[in-house]
Amino acid sequence: MPVSKQAVTIIGLGPMGKAMVNRFLDEGHPVTVWNRTARKADDLVARGAHRAATVEEALAANEVVVLSLTDFEAMYAILKPAETALAGRVIVNLGSDTPGRAREAAKWATAHGAGYLTGGVMSAPSGIGAPESFTYYSGQKEIFEAHKETLEVLTGTDYRGSDPGSAALYYQLHINMFWTTVISFVHSLAMARANGISAQEFVGPASNSMTDMSAFLEFYAKRIDNDEHPGDVDRLAMAEASVDHVVHTAKEAGVDHALPAAVLELIRRGMAAGHADDSFTSLFEVFRKAG
Numbered sequence: 001m002p003v004s005k006q007a008v009t010i011i012g013l014g015p016m017g018k019a020m021v022n023r024f025l026d027e028g029h030p031v032t033v034w035n036r037t038a039r040k041a042d043d044l045v046a047r048g049a050h051r052a053a054t055v056e057e058a059l060a061a062n063e064v065v066v067l068s069l070t071d072f073e074a075m076y077a078i079l080k081p082a083e084t085a086l087a088g089r090v091i092v093n094l095g096s097d098t099p100g101r102a103r104e105a106a107k108w109a110t111a112h113g114a115g116y117l118t119g120g121v122m123s124a125p126s127g128i129g130a131p132e133s134f135t136y137y138s139g140q141k142e143i144f145e146a147h148k149e150t151l152e153v154l155t156g157t158d159y160r161g162s163d164p165g166s167a168a169l170y171y172q173l174h175i176n177m178f179w180t181t182v183i184s185f186v187h188s189l190a191m192a193r194a195n196g197i198s199a200q201e202f203v204g205p206a207s208n209s210m211t212d213m214s215a216f217l218e219f220y221a222k223r224i225d226n227d228e229h230p231g232d233v234d235r236l237a238m239a240e241a242s243v244d245h246v247v248h249t250a251k252e253a254g255v256d257h258a259l260p261a262a263v264l265e266l267i268r269r270g271m272a273a274g275h276a277d278d279s280f281t282s283l284f285e286v287f288r289k290a291g
């Protein structure tokens, strides 16, 4: 007799939620879905998902309820009117928000008799189900362990402890780097296009320099942990001159220069704080003091 797969509810059918529903369906899990814009479920229903008519029905359908929503405001907008249906459910919130909001959400869900896990998905929708993809999780260990196997249908798991804010924190640490990196990529492409170079011509060299980044990050991470920022490899004064050249390259190309100008401003703050002859990593101290 085939073992029946755990049934799950997914609330939120943006690109990520849809990828998750498709993956569970592909793996033979019964799936109930609910989305504010109901028509977004049409193709999933055609593939065998069950469309809940109400949020209460979606919650009642299954113990495991995965949320894939833009932010926590969306979660409260959907679940607060259905609070009485939360008891006995395990809410797995895979939407982005701050660690503090994740902690508040866990308290709120627990107060209504639900289990709660925070998740930070480290993959694009296309990576759902791919062996190399993973998601940070945190929250009560027993709840995580009890549902790990089902969650691993979506991605690998990296459990970061009982603090519900922890997975959200790890996620935001990555996403901070993600957005600044991809937006600088797009900015460089705008400068490239202004000079007759296509994105496809530049993507190879750009990817190579990203690959080289890991050794660079590891080298500086050790020094940062030791609060050492010697200017023996790079100096902030050099960075100022260098980033100023980027600003002017953008200007010459007739391209917006707000992004490198913001970096330049940070570097100048570091220099004003006395770090001109230190490494760019001395900005670590500037960031910490500003907080």
Ligand code: NDP
Residues within 6 Å of the ligand: 011, 012, 013, 014, 015, 016, 017, 035, 036, 037, 040, 068, 069, 070, 071, 073, 074, 077, 078, 094, 095, 096, 097, 121, 122, 123, 124, 125
């Ligand atoms: P979207 O923002 O496209 O999806 C949003 C979902 O939230 C939709 O179902 C939308 O409903 C719902 N929603 C938003 N606001 C409200 C509201 N006020 N009330 C009710 N429903 C609301 O996000 P994605 O699908 O791309 O991603 C989902 C989560 O996963 C996000 O938190 C994102 O940061 C995270 N993530 C996304 C990745 C990606 O590459 N897409 C990668 C890693 C993480 P409706 O359809 O009615 O608008």
